Amino acid sequence: MLKAGWLTLAFGLARLAGAEAQEAPPFRPEPLSPFAQAKAEALLRDRLPCLGCHRLDDEGGTIGPDLSAVGARRSASFIYAMIADPVRSWPGTLMPKTPMPAAWARLVASYLAGRSEAAGAAEAAEAAGMTGAAGAGIPLPEIDDPAALYARACAACHGEHGGGDGANVRYLPVRPTAHADSAYLSTRPDDTLFDGIYGGGYILNKSHRMPAFGLTLSREQILGLVAYLRELCRCQGPGWSRP
Amino acid sequence: MSRAGRIAYGAVGAAVIVGGVWLALHVTRRIELPRPLVPAGEVPVSLEDFAGAETCRDCHNDQYASWSRSTHGRAGGPPRRDVVIAPFDGRPLRFKDATVTPSVTARGDYVFTVAQPGRPNVAYRVAGVIGGGHMVGGGTQGFVTEYPDGTVRFLPFDFIRREGVWFCNTVGRTAAGWVPITPDLPIGACSDWAPSRVLGSDPRFSTCQECHASQVAFRLDVEAKRYQTSFATLQINCESCHGPAKRHVELALSGAFTGSADIGLPSLARLSKDQSLDVCFSCHAVKDQLRSGYLPGRSLQAHYSLGLPSLGDRPLFPDGRVRTFAYQETHRFSDCYLNGSMTCVDCHDPHTQGYRDPWGTPLHGRFDDGQCTGCHASKAAGIERHTKHAVGSPGSVCVACHMPYLQHPELGNRLRYARSDHTIGIPRPALDTALGITGACAQCHRDRSTAQLEAAAREWWGDIKPLPPLVAALMEPAAALSPRERMLKLLRPDLRHLAAQELALAELLERHLEPDMVRLDREVVGRLRRLAESDGRDVRALALAALHLAQGERPGVRRFLARELVHAGPEEPLLRDRWRVALGYLGDLYRDAGQTRRALATYGKALEIAPEDPAILQAMGLAYARSGDHQAAVAYYRRSLAADAAQPLAQINLGVALENLGDGVGATAAYRAALNLNPFESLALFNLGNVSMRRRELDSAIAYYQRAIRLDRAMAPAHANLARAYAAAGRLADALAEAQWALELAPADAAVHELVQQLLSLSRQPR
Numbered sequence A: 001m002l003k004a005g006w007l008t009l010a011f012g013l014a015r016l017a018g019a020e021a022q023e024a025p026p027f028r029p030e031p032l033s034p035f036a037q038a039k040a041e042a043l044l045r046d047r048l049p050c051l052g053c054h055r056l057d058d059e060g061g062t063i064g065p066d067l068s069a070v071g072a073r074r075s076a077s078f079i080y081a082m083i084a085d086p087v088r089s090w091p092g093t094l095m096p097k098t099p100m101p102a103a104w105a106r107l108v109a110s111y112l113a114g115r116s117e118a119a120g121a122a123e124a125a126e127a128a129g130m131t132g133a134a135g136a137g138i139p140l141p142e143i144d145d146p147a148a149l150y151a152r153a154c155a156a157c158h159g160e161h162g163g164g165d166g167a168n169v170r171y172l173p174v175r176p177t178a179h180a181d182s183a184y185l186s187t188r189p190d191d192t193l194f195d196g197i198y199g200g201g202y203i204l205n206k207s208h209r210m211p212a213f214g215l216t217l218s219r220e221q222i223l224g225l226v227a228y229l230r231e232l233c234r235c236q237g238p239g240w241s242r243p
Numbered sequence B: 001m002s003r004a005g006r007i008a009y010g011a012v013g014a015a016v017i018v019g020g021v022w023l024a025l026h027v028t029r030r031i032e033l034p035r036p037l038v039p040a041g042e043v044p045v046s047l048e049d050f051a052g053a054e055t056c057r058d059c060h061n062d063q064y065a066s067w068s069r070s071t072h073g074r075a076g077g078p079p080r081r082d083v084v085i086a087p088f089d090g091r092p093l094r095f096k097d098a099t100v101t102p103s104v105t106a107r108g109d110y111v112f113t114v115a116q117p118g119r120p121n122v123a124y125r126v127a128g129v130i131g132g133g134h135m136v137g138g139g140t141q142g143f144v145t146e147y148p149d150g151t152v153r154f155l156p157f158d159f160i161r162r163e164g165v166w167f168c169n170t171v172g173r174t175a176a177g178w179v180p181i182t183p184d185l186p187i188g189a190c191s192d193w194a195p196s197r198v199l200g201s202d203p204r205f206s207t208c209q210e211c212h213a214s215q216v217a218f219r220l221d222v223e224a225k226r227y228q229t230s231f232a233t234l235q236i237n238c239e240s241c242h243g244p245a246k247r248h249v250e251l252a253l254s255g256a257f258t259g260s261a262d263i264g265l266p267s268l269a270r271l272s273k274d275q276s277l278d279v280c281f282s283c284h285a286v287k288d289q290l291r292s293g294y295l296p297g298r299s300l301q302a303h304y305s306l307g308l309p310s311l312g313d314r315p316l317f318p319d320g321r322v323r324t325f326a327y328q329e330t331h332r333f334s335d336c337y338l339n340g341s342m343t344c345v346d347c348h349d350p351h352t353q354g355y356r357d358p359w360g361t362p363l364h365g366r367f368d369d370g371q372c373t374g375c376h377a378s379k380a381a382g383i384e385r386h387t388k389h390a391v392g393s394p395g396s397v398c399v400a401c402h403m404p405y406l407q408h409p410e411l412g413n414r415l416r417y418a419r420s421d422h423t424i425g426i427p428r429p430a431l432d433t434a435l436g437i438t439g440a441c442a443q444c445h446r447d448r449s450t451a452q453l454e455a456a457a458r459e460w461w462g463d464i465k466p467l468p469p470l471v472a473a474l475m476e477p478a479a480a481l482s483p484r485e486r487m488l489k490l491l492r493p494d495l496r497h498l499a500a501q502e503l504a505l506a507e508l509l510e511r512h513l514e515p516d517m518v519r520l521d522r523e524v525v526g527r528l529r530r531l532a533e534s535d536g537r538d539v540r541a542l543a544l545a546a547l548h549l550a551q552g553e554r555p556g557v558r559r560f561l562a563r564e565l566v567h568a569g570p571e572e573p574l575l576r577d578r579w580r581v582a583l584g585y586l587g588d589l590y591r592d593a594g595q596t597r598r599a600l601a602t603y604g605k606a607l608e609i610a611p612e613d614p615a616i617l618q619a620m621g622l623a624y625a626r627s628g629d630h631q632a633a634v635a636y637y638r639r640s641l642a643a644d645a646a647q648p649l650a651q652i653n654l655g656v657a658l659e660n661l662g663d664g665v666g667a668t669a670a671y672r673a674a675l676n677l678n679p680f681e682s683l684a685l686f687n688l689g690n691v692s693m694r695r696r697e698l699d700s701a702i703a704y705y706q707r708a709i710r711l712d713r714a715m716a717p718a719h720a721n722l723a724r725a726y727a728a729a730g731r732l733a734d735a736l737a738e739a740q741w742a743l744e745l746a747p748a749d750a751a752v753h754e755l756v757q758q759l760l761s762l763s764r765q766p767r
Helices: A002-018 A034-046 A076-084 A102-113 A121-127 A146-153 A167-171 A190-199 A219-233 B003-026 B053-057 B061-069 B238-242 B246-254 B273-281 B328-333 B383-387 B398-402 B429-435 B440-444 B450-461 B469-475 B483-490 B498-512 B522-531 B537-551 B555-566 B569-592 B596-609 B614-627 B630-643 B648-660 B664-677 B682-694 B698-711 B716-728 B732-745 B750-764
Strands: B099-104 B110-115 B122-125 B128-130 B140-146 B152-154 B158-160 B165-169 B178-180 B217-221 B226-230 B405-407 B418-420
Touching (some): A034 A102, B053 B061, B328 B498, B398 B440, B469 B483, B483 B498, B537 B555, B569 B596, B569 B614, B596 B614, B614 B630, B614 B648, B630 B648, B682 B698, B682 B716, B698 B716, B732 B750
Antiparallel strands (some): B110 B122, B128 B140, B140 B152, B217 B226
């Protein structure tokens, strides 16, 4: 057992050591008009899930790096690559790939690349204890154990035991679903839980800050998460929804 | 007296005093509802603010090219070979009593020539073409013509591409729906014969609102003494959705985009779900007009209500499917709207009008599953497990079962006009049959009974997902419940389904409430109060109107109503408009039913919400007139005209009331005042004819009726009275021809039937 444990740790370290950003293809940021900048900011704040994990000026979570001055730390190509394909660009990242029109990805990347002077926002965030972690670890697509996957990808918002009380909650405008809430989860069919994990909160008219994991996790992983949610709530979906 | 007794008496005395004070404060002094404080906010948009699609092309060539190939880009235009799909080849359309020949003149004019025995031929020059027959579920093309009064009117001769036939719409005349033009069809069966439906919105006419052209403006210009109709194009152009772009162009040309986020146009990508839907619902929805003058860029909600058609018209079934005729507003009943974020543009690319998934990825077409699996990813893998149909078969396609093409019931079944069901429901064969709908299962499996289809559905999918609770309640037969039970079933402020709540409140208002009810269950009032605080403004207004109607004299309710108005803030004018229209509609219902007291009470409440509203004042006058109190009617018509002098119809109603009071001179003056506002007002001429008839001035009467008919050939009463005038003048043949014309236009009018019979009888008598 001990040997196996060491092997696992060694494997994990190897992953961490390899969790360097792959060289991103060059991306040339587009010059943005004030209108385009406002649109990018509106997408970030009101439509896309980014600020669920990242901070932008005075708003957003602390799971991922602060984006307020990300242009000073990262190249435009890296920023674009992280939006377009985060796991490939940074294999150990926690960040899932968000489905969006290609034009939005270019717009948001161009906007963030231009965020290089955010009036000390990063320092302010650090002072407030909101530094955020890059989330280096086992790539999400390789975590087969639903409980481990939940702990890594979901618990920061939904809580370790599904109480809707993760550490990131205080930075979110809408309280995350409490997966241990049997009464509520009993009204949600398994397929709806699957769709929510796959497509994110926006498609369910819930918080757009809940990201979509469908382009990052396999169907089996999502099905495993759905089963795990049922363990947390100790409940089933409505009778009509069950096979 | 014992101490206990003294205390008891003392308590009673105190109660009497407190009660007296309460009564003095709350009963004897009627609480006035606040007058409108916030002026009706109006986004300042005028026709001069629009740039035109060709200007947009200068910078947005890709979008322009996509749009010009789309159905919006090909929605209509001038009559040209590349626009017209109908055969204008000189082959006549034969009616029972008319021949209509569509042809192209040597000058290139597209013309319908109407020939009827005994009447002069009439040529209608086509001024515009509406539609191109593009729609998969049944595409049509219609035509408009210009009238001397400045209106642009729809002609009753339409063409449907799939069947390749000319047809006409009989809804409102014979209720046969859309029918091919055949030799057994009287031309008068066509509801637009003679042409009376105009482009643009006006209560004087039946209309298609502003939806068959771009930037439609229509109004009576009392200075120019004619109607003014204008539109940018019969296509649905860029600014129909984006709003007026002239300032955007000016800013672009001035280089201002580099210095400011203001580009002179709103960003449609940043709209909320309901704001985004409103862009499309400006046309793709049945809606009631609140205020005239809608133009893109103005607030749709300030001009129209989507919820008020649930009163009276009731175009939808309780589950949102089309009961009579409707558009894609049925989406408001879909789970994708109620429990999702779906807007029109999640599936429809607004420029190409092609299909895409919610993430903007283009799809192959209208039957591509990506429209659904983009969100319902759980169903995407092993799809046959969900569909129970073989992959690749027609039944395997998501929209085949969830968005079947359903024939619009009001149009009948002779011509196909089916539209994809945007309630995106679940197949329920038994419910479909109960509602008279040929649903998804029955459309394919025509050899199966409803019971077989229902059994198969239950075998495959087990228990079917229940209908939303309020929809289920609306579906239940009301007769089995007491009025209180039914009302409590309908009033569910705890449920989040605004469209169903609108239907429920409509039923409540029309069937369960009446003005100033002596008793109304406390729980009903409580639930109405909660609904009156809904964030759906139609629900809110309907609930306030319900409270006002039934309990509006109760001090507590009046305080509540007043408080709601005071605290409505910027919503106040939108709320008042809906509240007024709802009460006005109910007043009309009572008036038409001969319940004058209730009508007056209801209009009176509407006037509390919209003081001196000219339409409500005129309706009050009509109610008094109907009750025989012409003196009061005159007073209200005059108040209406004081509020808005530019109302020819109010002048005409005033004239009718004055005539009933024996004031022929006053009546004539009122009719002339109407003609002074609008010389084309055929009703004024008709009534002047009636004045002449009463005076036995037959030549004058005949002249007035003839002028009225020249302006409005569809006015059956003018034909009938002209027939009577001819008969009185001894011109029996002319009289019979006119009476038969009246019968053609009003086949169900018993008086006209009798007139024709009398004239036939007279004409057979030897002279």
